[in-house]
Amino acid sequence: RNMGKSQFYCFTRVAIPLARPAIIGGASLVVMETLNDYGAAKYFGIDTFTTGIFKAYYDLDDPIAALRLSAILLVFILAFFWIERMQRGKSKYSDSKGTRPVARTDLHGYKAVFAIIACMIPVTLGFIIPVFQLLFTGISSTPDIEMGAFFKLIFNSFALAVIAAAIIGLIALYLCWLKHINETATQSLLNRICSLGYGIPGAVIAIGVMMTLLWFDKQIFHKTLIYGTLFALIFAYVVRFMAVGMHPVESGFRRMGKQLTEAARSLGKGKFTSFFRIELPLVKNAIIVSVILVFVDVLKELPLTLILRPFNMETLATMTYGLADEEMLSEASVYALIIILTGLIPIFILNKLLKSGKYLADIRDVT
Structure with missing residues (x-):
């Protein structure tokens, strides 16, 4: 602006190129969530890869066809990210370390x-x-709902979400800590591989986990032992949402730096002593953010839960889908509202923490 350029010129030539990582990140998130969606596409009769996978698996009883469709969809997803990476070329972006807030522009009139x-x-x-x-x-429809079954659904949903969030939080903490104390190419690659699941639709992960566990049951136990259990479902949740749990924790370790860890080592403290006395207290805020985000995502996950849930097990998401699919919209509305309200509580907590200045970097990294 000091050189006489207009606002439009600055916006198109400066602001948009600098915002490219955020724009691509947001667009990629929309693409991943759209590809993962099953309930809305099925209800409105839209044929997508995800609905095709379910048709092949349930209607045609052909898991091999479902696996092939999953593989094709996975190839398209990888191609999308590869094209974006190639188009980006050798462009580099760096975050400003300054803390000066952006000047607010007051708008008036139209x-x-x-x-x-x-x-x-x-x-x-x-x-x-x-x-x-x-x-x-x-x-x-509220008077027509059986309260016993209603609270059982809430318990099932919350139990799955809490267990998955706790496991993912612990694994994310361990992997990010290993990278923090010994950042090698192998450890960085391992962390990146563990984060790939969020870019893959839940139906694709469910089919992959199902076929893997069925093969494992057949080869090792010679009977179906693992598939169809809570272990299979929790394992799939871990694969799908590990990236959600890792990013805030990794950000926490990155902001902490290695100076305190190296100082503790120079004073003769071991790895575990420095972890419990220094590193864990400093990244606990990031862990809380990680667990909250995973909890919300698991609570509303539908495609993966539909395929891998144990027999006769229902959650709020699966019950909402089942009732809506049968055009029982009044009953489905109640369960949908519970999902919305449950998801809003962590959002309000995060927003409050954001305004107070706590967990600021962790929230920015995932939003």
Whole structure:
């Protein structure tokens, strides 16, 4: 601007190129979530790869066809990220280490009105109107819900989410700690491999885990022992959401630096002593953020849960889908509202922490 360039020029030639990592990251997240979606596509009768995988597995009873469709979808996903990587070329980006906040621009007149409308459109259409519709629809069906089965669904959903979040949090802490104390190419590659699952749709992971465990049961136990159990479902959750748990923890170790760890070593302290006395207290905030994010993601996961859940086990997500698929929208609304409210609680907690300045870097890394 000091050189006489217009706002539009600065926006197109400076702001957009600098925002490219965030734009690509957001677009990639939308692509991954869209590819993972099954409930909405199935309800509206839209044929996608994910619905095709379910048709092959359930309607045609052909797991091999489902596996082939999963492989094709996986190739498309890898090709998408490879093309983006090639198009980026040798461009490098670095985050500013300054803490000076961006100067706020006060809008007036039609600009202020337009900005408010632009911000309210996605919130209104994507959240406010649907939630009020669910409330209006669900109130009429509340007396018809059996409370015993209702609380059992809540318990199943919360138990799965808590167990998966705890396991992922512990594994993420261990892997990130290993990278922190000994950052080798092998350890960095291992951490990156463990983070690949979030880019793969849940149905693809479920089919892969199912075929692997069936082969393992056949070769080792000569009977179905692991597949169809909670272990298989939790294992698939770990594969799918490990990236969600690792990124905040890895960010916490990165911000902490290695100076304190090296100082502890120079004073004769061992690895585990420095871990429990120095590193763990400094990254505990990142671990809390990690567990909260994984909990919310597991709670609403549908495709993976539908394929790998034990017999006769229902969660809030699967019950909502089943009732909606049978056009029992009033009953489905109640369970959908529980998922929404449960997911909002951690968001409010994170927003409060964000305003207070705690966990700031961890939240920014995952949002």
